[in-house]
Amino acid sequence: xxxxxxxxxxxxxxxxxxxxxxxxxxxxxxxxxxxxxxxxxxxxxxxxxxxxxxxxxxxxxxxxxxxxxxxxxxxxxxxxxxxxxxxxxxxxxxxxxxxxxxxxxxxxxxxxxxxxxxxxxxxxxxxxxxxxxxxxxxxxxxxxxxxxxxxxxxxxxxxxxxxxxxxxxxxxxxxxxxxxxxxxxxxxxxxxxxxxxxxxxxxxxxxxxxxxxxxxxxxxxxxxxxxxxxxxxxxxxxxxxxxxxxxxxxxxxxxxxxxxxxxxxxxxxxxxxxxxxxxxxxxxxxx
Numbered sequence: 703x704x705x706x707x708x709x710x711x712x713x714x715x716x717x718x719x720x721x722x723x724x725x726x727x728x729x730x731x732x733x734x735x736x737x738x739x740x741x742x743x744x745x746x747x748x749x750x751x752x753x754x755x756x757x758x759x760x761x762x763x764x765x766x767x768x769x770x771x772x773x774x775x776x777x778x779x780x781x782x783x784x785x786x787x788x789x790x791x792x793x794x795x796x797x798x799x800x801x802x803x804x805x806x807x808x809x810x811x812x813x814x815x816x817x818x819x820x821x822x823x824x825x826x827x828x829x830x831x832x833x834x835x836x837x838x839x840x841x842x843x844x845x846x847x848x849x850x851x852x853x854x855x856x857x858x859x860x861x862x863x864x865x866x867x868x869x870x871x872x873x874x875x876x877x878x879x880x881x882x883x884x885x886x887x888x889x890x891x892x893x894x895x896x897x898x899x900x901x902x903x904x905x906x907x908x909x910x911x912x913x914x915x916x917x918x919x920x921x922x923x924x925x926x927x928x929x930x931x932x933x934x935x936x937x938x939x940x941x942x943x944x945x946x947x948x949x950x951x952x953x954x955x956x957x958x959x960x961x962x963x964x965x966x967x968x969x970x971x972x973x974x975x976x977x978x979x980x981x982x983x984x985x986x987x988x989x
Contacts, residue, residue, distance in 0.1 A: 739778040742766075744821040746783035754853055755822045756974065757815055758786040761833030761859075761960065762800040762890060769832055772962045773970065780971060783822055787814040789838075790890050800834050801890040804900055808841040815842075815851055826853040828974050832960035833927065834894060836860025836918070841904055843911050854915040856973045858960045859924055863905060863932040864896035896932075910937030917973035919959070919966050921945045926956035943969055949984035964989065 740746040748755055756777055760769035766786040777784050789810040790802035800807065815827055829839045829852055836857025842848035843855065885892040893900035910916055920933040922944060927933055934942040945952050945959060945966060954963045968986035972979035 739781045739783060741770075741774045741778050741784045742786060743783070746822065748783050748822055748824050749781055752780075752782045752975065754824055754826050754828045754974075755783040755785055755818050756828050756830055757811075757818055758784060759789070759811065759829060759831035759835030759839055760786065760800060761831070761835045762790075762894070763798045764832070764835070765797055765799050768797075769835070769960065772964075773830070773960070773967055776964070776967045777971070777974075782974070785814075785818045787811065789814075790834075792888070801888045803889040804834070804838050804893040805841060805845075807838050807890065808846055811839060811842050812846045812848060815848065819851060826851055828852070828854045828856070830856040830858070830970055830974075831860065832858045833861060833956065834890065837862050837894075837904075840909075841900075843914055844904065849911045849913050852914055854917065854973060856917045856919070856970050857933070857935075858919050858966055858970070859921065859927055859956050860918060860933050861894050861927040862909065862918070862935055864894055864898060864901045865927045865932070866896050867926070867928060908937065909935040910940060914939070915973070915976075916940045917969075918942045919945060919969050921952070921954050921956070921959045923953055923955045924959070941973070945969075948982045949986070951984055 746755070758766075758770045758774060760766060766788045770786050774784050774786065787810065788799050790800040790804070790807040792801045795801065818827055819825070831837070831839055836855075837860040839848065839852075839855055840862070843852060892898060916935050916937060916939060918934055918940070920930050920943065922930055924930045924933070945954060945963070948969065949965050952963065952965055954966070959966050964987045965982055965984065968982045968989055972982065
């Protein structure tokens, strides 16, 4: 990668953060017209405009709060009932989650979605996940009955077909016992390596299940889920989006796209409400 691109990445993040800081008044005004919105407010009732609650699914080493300090307020200010969960916890490891076996994490998601649907009275939910959180729900949809309870899955930089960490995982066979140690101590990480037994099962027979709309939002500068094109899904109801096709100036990498990129957030909103979608552009940082 050219050095100037490395220098521009922090600048792009700074610009996006500044844009967020300039918009609290607009968000407050919108919230005032949408009293049903809220984040992890179990008294929240979805509105006619946004009839489904949104469940946010954090990424590896994330949690239900830190991963969503940007997107959750963005959505609640637009009238959504928003909920987020912690999953994949390991004993003795606080705050940093998503490290447990991913099939068990999917079971935790199943329980959480049922709780949200029961509290809100909605028949279906929409799921939005970052990184592992954009991929793990596919197990829930495919094997745990989630397809009957979910309208849409939006993945932000999801590792749908695993990652090779820019080739680093190819070195594991050269370190005897390293792969077994990874599986034993952090199975959630091992499950995300290209070719893992978990991913082989997940992707066998096709990427998607009928009845669910899928959106993938990727960045070509992703340094965690590599190669970045492996994030894309194949299927009849799939919309794959490259962030740089929307705004060539956007240099967000794996973390920034999920934490603070309002262009990605705008595309999430489009995926949640396609009937009222508007074009995502560089100007979306101010929307």
